[in-house]
Amino acid sequence: MARRKPGEGQTALVTGASAGIGVDLAECFAKDGYDLILTARNEGALQEVANRLSSAHGVKTHTIAQDLGAYGGGSAVAAAIAAKGLNVDVVVNNAGYGHAGALTSSDMPTQLGMIDLNVRALVELTYIYWDRMLANKRGGVLNVASTAAFQPGPLMANYYASKAYVLSFSEALWEEARGTGVHVSCLCPGPTVSNFRERAGTGKTRLANASKVMASAPVAREGYNGFKRNKRVVVTGGNNKFIAGVGKYLPRETLLKMVRNIQSPAA
Ligand SMILES: NC(=O)c1ccc[n+]([C@@H]2O[C@H](COP(=O)([O-])OP(=O)(O)OC[C@H]3O[C@@H](n4cnc5c(N)ncnc54)[C@H](OP(=O)(O)O)[C@@H]3O)[C@@H](O)[C@H]2O)c1
Numbered sequence: 001m002a003r004r005k006p007g008e009g010q011t012a013l014v015t016g017a018s019a020g021i022g023v024d025l026a027e028c029f030a031k032d033g034y035d036l037i038l039t040a041r042n043e044g045a046l047q048e049v050a051n052r053l054s055s056a057h058g059v060k061t062h063t064i065a066q067d068l069g070a071y072g073g074g075s076a077v078a079a080a081i082a083a084k085g086l087n088v089d090v091v092v093n094n095a096g097y098g099h100a101g102a103l104t105s106s107d108m109p110t111q112l113g114m115i116d117l118n119v120r121a122l123v124e125l126t127y128i129y130w131d132r133m134l135a136n137k138r139g140g141v142l143n144v145a146s147t148a149a150f151q152p153g154p155l156m157a158n159y160y161a162s163k164a165y166v167l168s169f170s171e172a173l174w175e176e177a178r179g180t181g182v183h184v185s186c187l188c189p190g191p192t193v194s195n196f197r198e199r200a201g202t203g204k205t206r207l208a209n210a211s212k213v214m215a216s217a218p219v220a221r222e223g224y225n226g227f228k229r230n231k232r233v234v235v236t237g238g239n240n241k242f243i244a245g246v247g248k249y250l251p252r253e254t255l256l257k258m259v260r261n262i263q264s265p266a267a
């Protein structure tokens with residue numbers, strides 16, 4: 001008889017599952033037998049991912065096209081899930097975007113939209129499913145932050161701050177869930193191959209020139225494996241672990257100058 005996979009009988013909701021890291025995260029859960037609910041704005045791309053993963057891994061997949069940055073976007077996704085008669089055991093809050101440059105180098109909707117998607121929707125979806133996870137004593141939340149979470153980010157201030165929120169929120173919930181069986185992990189990737197750089201406009205910074213860019217599949221795998229072990233914070237790759245750790249030993253003003261320098265346009 002085939003061995004039961006750890007995720008069988010459970011469902012993972014993955015946001016930002018139409019492209020990039022979210023697709024690979026969804027695949028990690030599918031491989032372990034989780035059924036999937038995939039959400040993002042691009043319905044066609046979601047459908048392709050859903051079809052591929054259900055035939056490769058024999059799991060049930062559902063798609064919900066929704067702008068999560070819209071006010072109430074998380075609740076709209078939850079309502080669509082309930083209307084399909086589905087439950088959610090694991091929430092993977094992965095959808096997010098950034099914008100490189102000084103605060104007013106982009107319009108206000110771009111800046112505020114980052115908070116709506118990276119922070120507000122993440123809290124909304126966690127809030128909706130949290131009590132049920134605790135009552136069931138299983139499942140959990142895998143939040144995607146960034147190495148940007150570990151220090152303020154001059155010339156990308158709002159994005160760094162949004163990811164600092166995600167890290168702080170996740171670590172606090174990890175402690176609240178201690179001993180309950182509910183897992184909480186915060187995945188903190190460094191530069192990773194995806195559509196992120198193009199949307200954020202980070203390609204021309206010194207950081208982009210200097211950094212080692214990881215493929216999205218190993219980033220997702222590290223995140224998923226960390227989540228399985230209820231690892232509080234998962235920083236991907238050796239370089240990124242060093243960068244994320246070194247900041248706390250530097251005087252704050254030195255750190256701010258260094259980050260400003262790497263976020264500046266390359267000569
Ligand atoms: N790539 C990196 O270098 C890097 C580094 C550190 C952290 N991260 C974080 O990793 C996460 C995933 O990013 P990625 O690198 O995979 O970027 P990506 O390739 O641009 O993927 C972003 C995903 O989020 C979805 N999304 C964007 N805006 C949305 C909205 N308003 N409503 C619903 N879904 C939306 C996109 O789908 P639609 O366009 O179809 O909506 C897509 O599926 C983000 O939280 C990002 O901050 C990335």
